[in-house]
Amino acid sequence: MQIRPLQLDEWTVFRDLRLRALADSPDSFAQSLADGRARGDEYWMALTRSVTEPGGQVMFVVEEAGQPVGLAFGLLDAEAADCAHVGGMWMDPAARGRGADRALLEAVVAWAKARGCRRLELWVTEANAAAVRLYRHGGFQETGRRDVLPSNPALPVVHMARDL
16 A cells, blocks of 8 residues: 555546545535536636646545555645644545554644644545544544535534554
């Protein structure tokens, strides 16, 4: 298993991983698979630029045997300079249960610490017990804030955070 930042020329890796995530776990993301599929190449290229510029956001890729099997974003908070967010985390079902998810989460934690952030936050679908368990194991606690998933307002999401 290898975890590494996405590279600028890997927009198809980004697109393909994201579409696999949306297809596999539609109740975990704000974007729907139909929305993702409707986006053109320029959209994916622009998003890739946004997570590969030095000193900015990041997308980590998990690879097993040279094949991408997971991703997570580290996103800087637009309003609080000392806060960052975990976003869009997903692992291929065949790669789950072997520790890659914990290592991927820790890569985002290390990225946030390196940028001087003192807090890391995320939103998770309340019914996604495996994800909630992963985040709790990673030191995140529920903050009491709740909302609904934009792609499916019938699903509640909970806000979690941890100090760094």
